[in-house]
Structure formats: structure tokens, C-alpha cells
Amino acid sequence: MRINEASARSGLTQDTIRFYEKSGMLAPIRRDARGWRVFNADDVNWLTTLERLRATGMPLDDVKRFALSAHASNREAPEERAKRLALLEKHAITLAHRQAELEACKHFLDHKINIYRTSLEVTHG
Amino acid sequence: MRINEASARSGLTQDTIRFYEKSGMLAPIRRDARGWRVFNADDVNWLTTLERLRATGMPLDDVKRFALSAHASNREAPEERAKRLALLEKHAITLAHRQAELEACKHFLDHKINIYRTSLEVTHG
DNA sequence: GCTTGACCTAGAGTAACTCCAATAGGCTAC
DNA sequence: GTAGCCTATTGGAGTTACTCTAGGTCAAGC
Numbered sequence: 001m002r003i004n005e006a007s008a009r010s011g012l013t014q015d016t017i018r019f020y021e022k023s024g025m026l027a028p029i030r031r032d033a034r035g036w037r038v039f040n041a042d043d044v045n046w047l048t049t050l051e052r053l054r055a056t057g058m059p060l061d062d063v064k065r066f067a068l069s070a071h072a073s074n075r076e077a078p079e080e081r082a083k084r085l086a087l088l089e090k091h092a093i094t095l096a097h098r099q100a101e102l103e104a105c106k107h108f109l110d111h112k113i114n115i116y117r118t119s120l121e122v123t124h125g
Numbered sequence: 126m127r128i129n130e131a132s133a134r135s136g137l138t139q140d141t142i143r144f145y146e147k148s149g150m151l152a153p154i155r156r157d158a159r160g161w162r163v164f165n166a167d168d169v170n171w172l173t174t175l176e177r178l179r180a181t182g183m184p185l186d187d188v189k190r191f192a193l194s195a196h197a198s199n200r201e202a203p204e205e206r207a208k209r210l211a212l213l214e215k216h217a218i219t220l221a222h223r224q225a226e227l228e229a230c231k232h233f234l235d236h237k238i239n240i241y242r243t244s245l246e247v248t249h250g
Numbered sequence: 251g252c253t254t255g256a257c258c259t260a261g262a263g264t265a266a267c268t269c270c271a272a273t274a275g276g277c278t279a280c
Numbered sequence: 281g282t283a284g285c286c287t288a289t290t291g292g293a294g295t296t297a298c299t300c301t302a303g304g305t306c307a308a309g310c
Contacts, residue, residue: 085241
């Protein structure tokens, strides 16, 4: 498939896919005679994984480390797998913090909204 | 108080406070004889509100709109209050979406972690 | 044969900070 | 009294992670 479909399936924009490839987070994608990228199912799976990691807010540098390990020649060696696991675990903790923070902010927001709603009701009614 | 204390109390860095003032999200802060900013309790309350809005991910442009309305001469008029309420409500919806997305990503992450943990256990043990 | 459309590249622009260099007033220490 | 240090000031450069633009290729359709 071409970049348009890869984009639709992975949830990344075409620009982002090209940017990730340039940044070394993708093994260089094969090209057809015209020089157009040709993606296979594995490529799209990898793009989807990148999208999920980024959606949780993992910094690009960590995603790069993850990618580097996942594409290393000894990627199945226990130490490489442990490295990737460590990155994911570290990130899971960050994500939990972020969720707690958002929950607190949500309360602040709801509180503010209530104040505005109540005062506007009083003003009008 | 000076910018150092205002920063500590609001949770914004000194750079961010200066940046917000330059961007017009704060009424210009008073200065002492040396030209240093002097913050009062109201200033800090406002900074704290800005910090909370940004922590939820409200875009700066919307925060600016909110600030503009909150500092308008008719800021207590119902239509201005309604404007601010609308901004908060719009943002509450965005925030709820974001929370749902993070929750989904958390599942993805936990799932990946489990796969790695299991396979490493098998490998080692 | 000319336009259209999907793609290509390099590079500029954006959001929201964050950091840096150069400058200045005031305090203490010798 | 002046040297060093602290806390501030400014303008402007740097950062992250894209996002957009300009200019170009190539195959297909009319």
C-alpha cells in the first residue's frame, strides 16, 4: 500500500510518517520504480505502535530508543527485550501521574464551570 | 512579592510568567524602583488559574481569549461571563475526550508490558 | 499534449515554552 | 571602596514534535 493508506490505517499523518522515517524510527520503507514508499502490513503495525506510544505522551527520544532496540540485530535477546520493557514500564508510571493530574484539573474545571453557571442563572433568573 | 515567589506559588516558571505577560495574558505587572516586577495576591491567583487551564491542555489562544474577557472593562456583564463559560465548557469536553484516549492508551501499554513480562519470565525461567 | 493527482524533497513555520548572554542594582566581605 | 554574588532585567536563540509550503516528478485520463 502507499503512504495515504498507511496514514489512514496507523492514524499518523503522511508528514509524520516521513518525519519518523527521516528520524530513524522506521527502517527505511521500500520504494517502487517512481520512488514512492510501499508499505506492508508489518510496516503499518509498527507505525501503529509508534502512534500509540506517542499518544500516551512518550517523548520522541524514548520512542527512538524503543525503535532502536526493536530493530537491533539482537532484538529478541533478553537484554534487548528487557530494555524495551523498562522503557514501557517507566512510561506507564509517567502516564499514571498524568492521568491523576488530569483528573485533578477536571475537578478544578468542573468547579469553575459550576460557579459560572450558578452566577449566570442568578443574573438571568 | 517578587517573581521568584510568584513562580513558586503559581507553579509557573519565571520564564513562563514573563512570556505570559509579554503575550498579553496578564495585565502588566507593577514594577519597583529597580524595574523588578511586584506581584500581589490577585496576580498570583490569576497566574494559578492560567496554570490550571494550561495543565488541562487548553491551547494558549483560548487561554488568551479567556484572559481578554476576564480583563475587559465589562468583564462582569452576563455576555462576557457567558463567553468565558463557553470556553470552559468547550474545554471540559476536550478534556473528557483526552482522558478517554489516555485510558485506552493505558490499556495498550499494560498489554504490551504484560507480553514482555511473560516472555522474559519464560526466557529466564 | 495538457491537466490532474498522488507522491517526492528540502526547508520554513508553529506552539509553548526554555535557555542563554549581556546587563544592572544591592548586599556582604575584605 | 571594590570585588564577588544574588536576583532580577532584556532580547533573542534553541527545543520538541510536528505541520505546512514551494517546487518538482511521473503516470493516467481527456
